[in-house]
Amino acid sequence: xxxxxxxSVSHHAPSGDVTKRDLLQLIAGAGAAIGAAxxxxxxxxxMNPSKxxxxxxxxxxxxxxxxxxxxxxxxxxxxPIFVRHRTPAEIKAAEDVPLGQLIxxxxxxxxxxxxxSQWIVLIGIxxxxxxxxxxxxxxxxxxxxxxxFCPCHGSQYDTSGRVRHGPAPANLAVPPYAFESDTKIKVG
Amino acid sequence: xxxxxxxxxxxFAAGLLAAPAFAxxxxxxxxxxxxxxxxxxxxxxxxxxxxxxxxxxxxSNCHSMHLLHYRDLSGIGLNPEQIxxxxxAVTVPQGVDDQGNPxxxxxxxxxxxxxxFPNEQAARSANNGAVPPDLSLIVNAREGGxxxxxxxxxxxxxxxxxxKVQDGLYYNKMFPGxxxxxxxxxxxxxxxxxxxxxxxxxxxxxxxxxxxxxxANPEMVERKQIGxxxxxFLMFMTGLTYAVKxxxxxxxx
Amino acid sequence: xxxxxxxxxxxxxINWIDxxxxxxxxMQKEYGVFPxxxxxxxxxxxxxLATVNLLIMILTGIFLAMNYQPNTLLAFDSVQHIMRxxxxxxxxxxxxxxxxxxxxxxxxxxxxxxLYYGSYxxxxxxxxxxxxxxxxxxxxxxxxxxxxxxxxxSYWGATVITNLFSAFPVVGPKIVTLLWGGFxxxxxxxxxxxxxxxxxxxxxxxxxxLHVAALHITGSNNPLGIDVKSPxxxxxxxxxxxxxxxVGLCVYLMVFAALVFFAPNFxxxxxxxxxxxxxxxxxxxxxxxxxxxxYAILRSVPNKLLGVCMMFGSLLVLFVLPWLxxxxxxxxxxxxxxxxxxxxxxxxVIALGVCxxxxxxxxxxxxxxxxxxxxxxxxxxxxxxxxxxxxxxxxPESISNPVIRRGGGALPAGAAAKPMEKV
Numbered sequence: 001x002x003x004x005x006x007x008s009v010s011h012h013a014p015s016g017d018v019t020k021r022d023l024l025q026l027i028a029g030a031g032a033a034i035g036a037a038x039x040x041x042x043x044x045x046x047m048n049p050s051k052x053x054x055x056x057x058x059x060x061x062x063x064x065x066x067x068x069x070x071x072x073x074x075x076x077x078x079x080p081i082f083v084r085h086r087t088p089a090e091i092k093a094a095e096d097v098p099l100g101q102l103i104x105x106x107x108x109x110x111x112x113x114x115x116x117s118q119w120i121v122l123i124g125i126x127x128x129x130x131x132x133x134x135x136x137x138x139x140x141x142x143x144x145x146x147x148x149f150c151p152c153h154g155s156q157y158d159t160s161g162r163v164r165h166g167p168a169p170a171n172l173a174v175p176p177y178a179f180e181s182d183t184k185i186k187v188g
Numbered sequence: 189x190x191x192x193x194x195x196x197x198x199x200f201a202a203g204l205l206a207a208p209a210f211a212x213x214x215x216x217x218x219x220x221x222x223x224x225x226x227x228x229x230x231x232x233x234x235x236x237x238x239x240x241x242x243x244x245x246x247x248s249n250c251h252s253m254h255l256l257h258y259r260d261l262s263g264i265g266l267n268p269e270q271i272x273x274x275x276x277a278v279t280v281p282q283g284v285d286d287q288g289n290p291x292x293x294x295x296x297x298x299x300x301x302x303x304x305f306p307n308e309q310a311a312r313s314a315n316n317g318a319v320p321p322d323l324s325l326i327v328n329a330r331e332g333g334x335x336x337x338x339x340x341x342x343x344x345x346x347x348x349x350x351x352k353v354q355d356g357l358y359y360n361k362m363f364p365g366x367x368x369x370x371x372x373x374x375x376x377x378x379x380x381x382x383x384x385x386x387x388x389x390x391x392x393x394x395x396x397x398x399x400x401x402x403x404a405n406p407e408m409v410e411r412k413q414i415g416x417x418x419x420x421f422l423m424f425m426t427g428l429t430y431a432v433k434x435x436x437x438x439x440x441x
Numbered sequence: 442x443x444x445x446x447x448x449x450x451x452x453x454x455i456n457w458i459d460x461x462x463x464x465x466x467x468m469q470k471e472y473g474v475f476p477x478x479x480x481x482x483x484x485x486x487x488x489x490l491a492t493v494n495l496l497i498m499i500l501t502g503i504f505l506a507m508n509y510q511p512n513t514l515l516a517f518d519s520v521q522h523i524m525r526x527x528x529x530x531x532x533x534x535x536x537x538x539x540x541x542x543x544x545x546x547x548x549x550x551x552x553x554x555x556l557y558y559g560s561y562x563x564x565x566x567x568x569x570x571x572x573x574x575x576x577x578x579x580x581x582x583x584x585x586x587x588x589x590x591x592x593x594x595s596y597w598g599a600t601v602i603t604n605l606f607s608a609f610p611v612v613g614p615k616i617v618t619l620l621w622g623g624f625x626x627x628x629x630x631x632x633x634x635x636x637x638x639x640x641x642x643x644x645x646x647x648x649x650x651l652h653v654a655a656l657h658i659t660g661s662n663n664p665l666g667i668d669v670k671s672p673x674x675x676x677x678x679x680x681x682x683x684x685x686x687x688v689g690l691c692v693y694l695m696v697f698a699a700l701v702f703f704a705p706n707f708x709x710x711x712x713x714x715x716x717x718x719x720x721x722x723x724x725x726x727x728x729x730x731x732x733x734x735x736y737a738i739l740r741s742v743p744n745k746l747l748g749v750c751m752m753f754g755s756l757l758v759l760f761v762l763p764w765l766x767x768x769x770x771x772x773x774x775x776x777x778x779x780x781x782x783x784x785x786x787x788x789x790v791i792a793l794g795v796c797x798x799x800x801x802x803x804x805x806x807x808x809x810x811x812x813x814x815x816x817x818x819x820x821x822x823x824x825x826x827x828x829x830x831x832x833x834x835x836x837p838e839s840i841s842n843p844v845i846r847r848g849g850g851a852l853p854a855g856a857a858a859k860p861m862e863k864v
Contacts, residue, residue, distance in 0.1 A: 026689070030427045032227050035425065043504050050508070052527040055298040075238040096709035227703055255521045321715075329714035364724070369515070392586065404714075405522065407531040409663060414532070415702025422698060426691040433684045440479065 017082040046150035058188030060180070060187060064118065073124060076187045080124035082136050082148070082183075086159055090146060091117055094160035104171045108160045111174055121185065122161040123175050126150040135155060148172070215361050217335040218342070220394060224401055228416070230409050231402045236264040238381055239399025242392055245379050246275075247323060250315060250370075252303035255324035256403055259297040264399065271297045278302050316356050318369035327397070327404040331397075334397045336362065342394035344372040370415045471657055476675035477682055478663035480840050483556075485553035485661070485682075487690030492649060493690060494544045501537040501644050509589065511635035513628045516591035517716040528569040536697075541583050542708045544696050545731035546589030548579065557783055560662040566763035573759045575648050580756075582641040583587075583731070585634040585769040591724050592713030599626045599634070601726065608749040625719060665843065666772025667836055674840035725800070733797030734790050740801045741809040751813065758820045765820055767828025775834040779827060782819065789815045847860070 005154035060074045061083060066072055071084035086094070093106075099105040110111040112120055126133050128150065134140040135157075143149035143156035145164045151158070155168035177187040223232035240261065243253070260425075267276065275295040285291045295302065298317045304320075305311035311319045321329075330336045343362035353359050357367040374392045381387050400413035403406075448466060459465045475598035508527050510519035523530035552572070555561055561569035589598040603620045607613040622629030659671060669675055676682070701706065708730060710722040735752050742748035758765075773780040789812040796809035824851050839844035 022431070024428065024432045024435060026426070028432050031421075031428060032426050032687075040422075042532050043500065045528040046504050046530055046533055047507065048528050049529070051259070052298070052522070052524070053526075055257070070399065146404070182745060187410075197639055225847065240636055267820065285669040303801040329711050331711050333686070333711075411531065411535075412706070414610045415698060418698045418702060419695060426688065426695065429684065430689050433688050436680050437682050440681070 003017075014028065014122050056188075058186050061187060063185065064183040068118070070138070072095040073136050074187070076175060078125070080132050082120075082124040082172075082186055084136065084159075084160075086120055088117050090159040093146065094158060094162075095164075097158065103163045103166070103169070106160075106162060106171055111160050111162075111171075111177055116179055119185075120159070120161060121174060121177050122172040124148075124172070126152065126155055126168055127163065127170040127172065128153055128155050128166075133172075137162075159180050210331045214217045215263050215339070215343075216360075217332045218339045220335055220397075222334055222394070222401070223398065224408060228412060230412075232398055233265040233266065234404050235382065235395045237266070238379075238383070238400075239395040239397070239402075240264060241381070242374070242379050243399055246373055246395065248302070248304060250304055250311075250320040252320075252417055253324045253403060254300040254304070254322055256301045257297070258295060258299055258301070260406060264402055268297070270415060275299060281306075286386070306371040316369060321369070323400055323403070327401045330402075331375060332433075336403050338393050338397045341374055341396070342389060354391040469514070471678075471682075473677065473679045474676040475657065476660070476671055476672070477678045478661055478674060478840055479676045479681075480663050480665060481682065482664050482683070483685075484550070484664075484688060486556040486686055486693075487547050487554060489686040490547045490689060490693050491544065491551055492538060492653075493693075493722070494547055495642065495645060495649065497843045498537060498540050498544065499646070500641065501540065502532050502639070503556045505537055505665055506639060510636075511592060511632050512590070513631055513717070514587060516631060519571075539585065539697065539705060539708065540698045541691075542570070542729070542731065543700070544579065545583070547693070548576065548732075553787065555662075556786075557773045558662055558664055558765070559666050559768075559773070561763045562766065562769075562771050563763065564659045565655075565662065566650060569763055570657060571652040571655060571762055573756070575652060576759075577647060577756060578641055578645050578648060579768045580732070581647065582638060583729070585638040585641070588631065589638060590636045590713060591717045593711045593715045593717055593721075594713040594726070596626060596717035596719065597684065597722055597726050600727060602728075603630075605752075606747050608746040610746070625637060627719075640823065661697070662771060663840060664772060665774065665837055665840055667704045667840065670839045673842075696707070702832045722831065727798060728795065733795075734793035735797075737809040739791040739795035739839060740797075741806065751817075755816060757815075758817070762820065762824075766824045767826075768824075768831060768833070769828075770833040772838065775836055776831055777834065782827070786816070786819045789819070832854045 008145055013112070034141070055082060056077055059074060059081075060133040061072075061074055061081075063083065065087045066083065068085050069090075074081045074083065094108040097108075098170035108167065109117070109160060124132050124136070129152060131150050131152035133148035133150040133155070135142040141149045143165070144146050144157035145156055147159045147161060147164075148166065151168050154165070157168075159166050160171075161174070175187055177185050180186050204213070223229055223235065230267055243249055243251075256279075258271055261271050261274065262268070274323045275297050278295045278299075279292050280299050282291050289321040299364050305314060327337055339362035340360060343360045344358060345357040345361050347353050347366070351359065351366070355371060358371055359366055360368045374389055374396070377387050378388050378389075378392055379387055385391060445460040446463040446466065448456045448463065450456045450459050450465055455458045455465050466484075505523060508519065508530065510516055520534065523534050525531075555569065555572070584598070584602060588595045603617055603626065606616045606620065609616065618624065620630070621627065622633060663669075710727065710729075712725075713724075727733070735755060737750040738755050739748045741753050767775060768779065770776055773783055793809060793812045793816070796805045796812065799805040801809070
């Protein structure tokens with residue numbers, strides 16, 4: 001039985017080349033750490049979006065059926081995209097706001113495509129904690145600024161999708177998109 | 189370490205004994221030289237691209253390759269513009285329109301390779317009762333790998349005297365049983381190469397098998413590259429730990 | 442014994458934890474100063490290697506499960522999705538796939554070491570039996586894992602192996618239906634196999650823990666097979682065996698890497714690159730290499746029930762091995778006849794493996810019957826009798842002072858080390 005046999009065995013013995021041994025052990029330890037890290041990385045990276053997810057195609061949206069004042073919601077990369085056909089009054093309201101009043105100052109012209117200012121295209125995800133704001137359907141509450149209203153924590157956005165009332169810290173994001181014709185956009 | 193040595197010898201002997209079990213029966217496999225077969229071998233991209241041309245113009249009329257996407261063609265050296273051009277020339281199903289009817293349109297790089305038949309039944313009825321196998325993994329899925337597929341493509345000969353070939357089947361010396369449903373897919377000059385390469389049957393078969401080998405193992409080049417680095421690192425670590433071990437044990441021995 | 446543990450660690454943080462939960466003291470006791478026979482050869486690496494291998498399998502398996510779909514319509518393509526689209530998916534999958542083979546290589550060598558040096562004998566019987574439980578769990582896990590890619594071999598392997606249970610009279614067919622969750626191997630089967638394949642490795646971890654706990658009660662066997670008699674016979678586990686295990690680990694990883702990076706499908710079967718087709722059995726249906734010997738035993742018996750019993754029996758007999766071997770000498774070094782016969786047994790097992798890879802025709806049937814017979818003969822007849830008849834060579838006095846005698850397999854003189862107390 002091995003219960004007491006090693007009790008008197010001291011730890012490794014000091015000898016002349018202890019420093020060389022320590023150095024070797026240090027290098028070996030460093031090597032092991034590098035090895036462990038290179039094993040960990042592929043495992044972690046496998047949780048990142050895979051090639052098929054990254055290659056997800058763009059979405060074409062036909063704007064013709066969307067009448068003035070109406071909004072539609074489409075899906076791009078699994079996220080809701082708000083497209084709203086703004087009335088002249090809404091456009092004016094969005095353009096006339098002094099930037100100083102905004103939480104994240106940004107001109108309306110920077111959020112729409114030149115010549116297509118009646119169309120606002122937004123990623124429909126509240127910048128607070130990721131809920132989908134209300135306001136794209138005619139029956140939805142649109143908040144005090146006539147844009148969108150997030151039911152989760154009461155954030156409000158104006159007709160340009162800019163945050164006007166917290167807790168959301170930033171404006172609704174504009175996805176990459178381009179007009180293919182006057183009535184057709186390609187998102188992504 | 190005597191038991192160790194005997195064990196190794198035994199396992200080696202067993203390997204020799206077992207080897208015939210996995211050997212091909214019948215016709216000997218052709219022994220082509222493949223750019224990718226050696227430890228450091230990579231795919232001959234020009235050959236693979238010619239092979240893709242053959243797949244597109246010949247094979248894809250009957251065979252699907254549903255595990256591949258047009259974007260994957262970057263692996264045989266096509267640039268994004270070329271890939272867009274390749275995919276845009278193909279019409280694929282694209283879900284349903286707003287009325288719920290199936291719709292079609294030009295493919296994007298994200299699309300899977302177009303399948304020639306919508307389902308297995310359609311494939312079966314259009315091909316005399318035999319479903320053309322999907323080619324995505326065909327090189328891995330056959331004993332003998334690339335040499336076997338090459339052997340099939342070049343194995344159409346006249347049957348030996350007295351061999352009765354059933355109607356609708358073809359004689360192929362490489363195919364088990366020698367009667368295959370697939371009509372000879374490639375002849376001399378089946379395709380026209382733009383790079384001046386000979387379009388003799390052997391070259392065509394070689395190119396398409398190179399393409400299919402890439403399709404079955406698209407990770408191979410990266411795998412071998414990482415492998416070399418890993419093995420070198422482990423050799424270094426083996427030497428290092430052995431040196432440490434010698435030092436640590438020096439006061440025992 | 443209420444109250445705080447008296448910790449010896451100087452570091453205040455470690456001390457604080459250790460006084461409340463003495464894990465550091467435990468680690469120090471079991472893996473730091475743990476007295477380990479000083480004469481291990483490299484065969485004693487394989488237990489540690491198997492543990493590492495289990496951890497590699499669990500780790501890669503968890504990440505594979507994040508992308509795998511246990512559904513008959515999706516399983517095959519989801520594996521290819523991992524291979525082609527998931528970042529480093531091919532690496533994780535090939536490590537997992539070849540890791541199964543590495544696990545069996547390492548474990549079979551570990552078992553051989555136990556057989557050769559008599560590690561199953563008193564007082565280590567329970568340690569050995571826990572090891573057999575680990576082997577059985579490993580086999581069940583490997584079998585169910587092989588079904589998951591849902592290729593032709595997966596499907597037909599699952600069909601054949603589950604049908605083994607139909608051999609049992611009366612309840613057999615009911616058991617098979619229960620295993621399948623239907624009337625053939627299908628989606629419910631795949632789903633439950635995935636569930637169990639995920640569960641069993643953690644059960645394995647538990648049994649491995651018991652295996653190691655039992656080892657640390659009895660202490661390790663050693664190449665001489667004699668008991669540790671004095672502190673001179675042992676070395677602290679760290680650094681002597683931690684560093685020796687590290688050398689072995691590097692070599693093992695090199696073999697593993699060579700397989701994964703340069704021949705990932707060498708041990709696989711081409712048929713498993715064809716999606717499962719319940720209407721067509723492949724021409725050659727062979728299990729993975731690590732099951733070949735048992736497969737050969739199954740096929741060597743012309744009677745279905747008897748064949749199944751012989752196959753399971755070839756594993757279950759290992760449970761009673763400690764009592765079948767009547768010799769009191771552990772190490773084969775001091776058993777001149779056993780030392781020859783254990784290699785005959787190994788040869789029989791390897792020959793069975795070769796038979797399992799061939800179609801059961803002609804010479805292979807005869808050979809597999811002879812080898813099956815010898816397999817059982819070895820355990821049930823030779824070992825009990827040999828223990829009584831064999832005259833063992835004289836045993837050395839102690840591990841640290843092996844007496845060299847003629848014909849004895851004692852250590853080379855250089856290994857007769859100076860006492861540790863010299864410092």
